[in-house]
Amino acid sequence: MLHTFVALVDDKPGVLTRVASLFRRLSVNIVSLTVGESEREGVSRMTIVAEAPENAAHRIRASLYKLEIVRSVDEVGRSEAVIRELCLIKVAAGPNAPHGLHSRSQIFELATVFRARVVDLAPESIMLEMTGSASKIEGLLQVLREASYDVLEVSRTGRMAMRRGHHTSRVLKALGTQPAAATAHFPSRPDEDDLPNQFAE
Amino acid sequence: MNANNQNPTLTGSEILWATLVGEGVTTVFGYPGGAILPVYDALRKFPIHHVLVRHEQGASHMADGYARASGQVGVCMATSGPGATNLVTGLATAMLDSIPMIAITGQVSSKVLGSDAFQEVDITGITLPITKHNFLVTRAEDIAPIVREAFQIARSGRPGPVLVDITKDAQQAMAAFDFDAAAPAPYRPHPMLRAENSAIREAMELIRAAKRPIIFAGHGINQSGAEREVIEFAERLHIPVASTLLGLGSFPASHPLSLGMMGMHGESWVNNAIQQSDLLLAFGMRFDDRVTGNLASYAPNAKKIHIEIDPSEINKNVKADVALIGDLREVLSTLLELIPATGWDRSSSDAWLKQINASKGNEAVRDIINLPDNGHLYAAHVIHDIWREAVAAGREKDTIIVTDVGQHQMWEAQYFRHNAPRTLVTSGGLGTMGFALPAAIGAKAACPEKDVWVIAGDGGFQMTAAELSTIVQENLHINIAVINNGFLGMVRQWQEAFYDKNYSCSPILSPDFVKLAEAHGIPGAHITQRKDVTPAVTKARTGSSAFLINFSVEKEDGVYPMIAPGSALHEMVRRPNPLIETGEDE
Incomplete structure (x- = not known):
């Protein structure tokens, strides 16, 4: 199935390679990928549409976060964006x-x-x-x-995605503008970040 | 450096060394060359010891061994082009085992980058998938902040290697140096870490309900420094502990609750217990295929609680019923608050332990340790005798074993009993032959007060044997045990088991290793009889210099038990009785 990820990444040389290389390593085909400026200086916004099994989304998102140049990753579904x-x-x-x-x-x-x-x-x-x-x-x-x-x-151009409604606080948090104390050790996460059952039928 | 000046102006090379000193580095393993000469020129001004290696691969394994033995970040250095590409195997080895390491490479001048200049290679491109992160630095003023950030990345979260590629002009240019101002932004934990109260509660419910629980001790225990918490947890709840290869030593092997190693060459009672278990508590491990065997039939009746710092490992191979994603020590501390220090109902776990021990008894009697050798020299006996010798000398917890990869590595895991953390240095994830000798140099450089043993096969030893010369130049007392069976033993064993004994390219000719050592000025001995093992081991350990022992062991011995690839954990091939009971195998 198609997964759509919105990633905020550092605007630096080589960032696209790092993101693309991750998908290559996971053997996941990128259907489309758009990159451009975001609302914040020094931060690019990518929309990545990838063809992958339904249960792969969590791992892709978790792996994207392991890239040092990635600041926030959101997976958006058709209905909510x-x-x-x-x-x-x-x-x-x-x-x-x-x-x-x-x-x-x-x-x-x-x-x-x-x-x-x-x-x-x-x-x-x-x-x-x-x-x-x-x-x-x-x-x-x-x-x-x-x-x-x-x-x-x-x-x-390939797809660009933006969540409907008010999600600004979440983006700000991902960008690290929230007080550090609130993000200590185990930051609380919104419900949509619940771990999906990767092995569901 | 001028102490009166707050921000001295230094060359990029001086900034690099000053930053390394500031990060606590005392030893660097490397090899000079054209594109990193400015850095080497500046070395004499700084209190850092440089170990000259014989091949850059050796430098990367030394930095790795240094990090594994000490828990500190290991640093290696090489020039551009071939110097940099020679680091690749070592970086991948460190990546697969999550080892904190910094590799610094010289690069051609920024003006000619991308022009195929002499000894130019795109090392940041090459190492992109085998480093946790990498940097290309083209300006002297960027060196301090980037190197400091590299250290933070290497150490934090799930550790890993970081490569910093510095152009020659950046090494030569001048810039102001301010160590404190170059500090990286505060560390941002992976945003998907989560071990909230509800998950902790679910975990406790599973633990309370379990009748046949097992703790899996993984490498994360070491990485997180959670050894005490794990012992506390296991003892309070009276739960047996099985270990992964890289988890060996993180839970004492002689502890009554210790079962031993699990997986492909794990003991039968461990793997059978896993298959019968109703709750697996995975502590800082990633359910590698060498641990699980066939996933479809893996621990079919067990619920799984997975405690892991890397969210991308959760549900990757094995579905977690409860995932506690975070630093193991923090998570275990939280759990321990909910477990009474005494008075936990042990009736079911006592029965479970009794059941495991009963199944152990039968196998343990046939254990090769307890059987006569009938005049043959078995690798298992050699390795076990090295352990006994260390125990007898009271040096057990001060002995670091550095293995290569293959049969001897598995025998080491089975027959050397690790009772202290960081006493086993081995390449688990990548399985890098040639790792042992250089990694041992790194381990000895990190822990000069410890006894360091290399245990290597005749194949792997020849891959990096040139580093014998480094040992002598550094005057290091490293003991080397070559387990010599004239074969690439693990390859031969697989060919025996799965390729109809077609020993294609697995017999290997070796030089006389004792003479080879002698040519380097290292004394040595040939051992062919079991009775001579312990005296030779004592001689090596108590001597004043490095010592090499060539153990001519049984040629066609196998590592058992063994689970064939794709088989279930309980479908293991046991030790063939005739081999063990009569000592006849030919």
Whole structure:
């Protein structure tokens, strides 16, 4: 099954290798990985989507925490988070394209339905930009292909995730801004950190 | 260094040594070379003893042996390129056994990094999966804070090796040095540590309900310094203790509650007891495959309480019914508060101990120790006699055995009785042949007042035998027992058991080890009869220099009991009776 991890990591050279190497070592395939700045200076935010058995999540998360450059790891499920992806799609739309010059207006219509935007118009092609869940992006691609459009290029960012609601305190805690006394020896953890039964049927 | 100046300006090399001194380092094992020459040039100004090794792999094992024997962080040093890559086996060995160690490597100048310069290698890339963490330092001002952070990482939580790669220009550049200001941020424990009251309560309920409990003594006892707590816990509750290989010595072998080693070459009564147990209390161990055998049939009726500092070990191989994730000593102290010092109901545990002892009796009678040798020299006898000699001399708790890997390592674990912590230094997780001799140099450097014995096979000894010269240069009194059977013994045993006695490439020719030692200026002796073992051992121990004994032992002897890979713990191959009872094996 797919697991989505959000990791806050140090913004330093080699951090991506360390994270990627961990997944390689555990023999877990990374489906997508996005990295960018977070709300805090010197801290990058990664969203990692990985294909792994259901019971592997705890170990992956615990292992990520063993990397010195990792400050916080959260596993987010579909229901509790907003998960989005950005996609650029280039479609052939010149006179020699499958639907000829008509294709342009049809592509505009499709873009409207899927709430994609036209970001480039060239003599031979149109570029669409779309943000949404992975399934929505796949929906547009499928429609384009089924209608025999010639999809020239696709570039997807991979998923980004953020928990819904108020989780700021948790992030702050992970960043170490909470008084040290409260995190001594056995810091209390929120309920969602309960150890899952790794060997459940 | 100018004592009047608060922040003296030093070269990067001087900062490195000053930081090491500040971290309490007194000994460094290393080998100089081009990219680390500035560091070696600055060494004479600092109160640190440098041990010149003969191969950088030796330096890494020495730092490892130093750390295992003393509990302090071991430090090794090498130049860039091949110097750095030669450390790799030692780093992996330390990683698999969670040994606190710092490796410092020289690197080409930062201006040519990534250009395939002479002796350039991406050692931080190479060692990424076999270090707890590593650093590339390109500026002199970063050396002190990074080296201090490296020490904190190596020591804290589940310990491990850390590599610090320092470019030559950073070694040469000048920077202000302030040891205190370079202190790392306060240590952040792994955020998934948890041993809350509810889990403690559940653990106590399981303990109260158990009729056939066993404590597993792992390496974590040593790492956490929880030896006293474990003894207290076992004695109050009257629970027998089985040990992992790296746990040997953390619970006294001669304690009435001690069962001995578990696992692939564990004694039958230990493994049978585990299979019959209804509660396993795993103290700082990770259920390695050499301990569990086939997981599907492992301890089928037992609940498991797993006390472990690394959350990624929980439920990895064996499902824990209660996981107490934290420092073992702290967790045990919490548990001990809930256990009355006296008056615990022992009726069920007495019956359980009686049952284990009954099953032990039959096997113990056939124990090789108690049987005549009929003129043959068995490795098991040799190792057991080394132990007896140390006991007779009152040196048992001051004797450190450093083993290599293979049959002799298992015989050591079975027949040398470790009654004190840190008296056995052995490569468990990685199983690194060639470990013993260099690791013993590290152990002796850390504990000069102790008797240090190398026990190595003829194969593994030849892998790092060049370090004999280091022993002489350092004038170390290390006793060396080569268990010489003319085979890569464990390989031969597996070929006997699983490959139809096809001894493919396992017979090995060796030089005359006594003459080899002699060429280094080390005296030695050949021993072929059991009656000569103890006198030779005494001679080695009481001499004034290193001593090598070549024990020509039975060629095709096996380590038993043995659990075949993939078999259940109770499906062990017992000692073949004819071998033992008649001493005939050929």
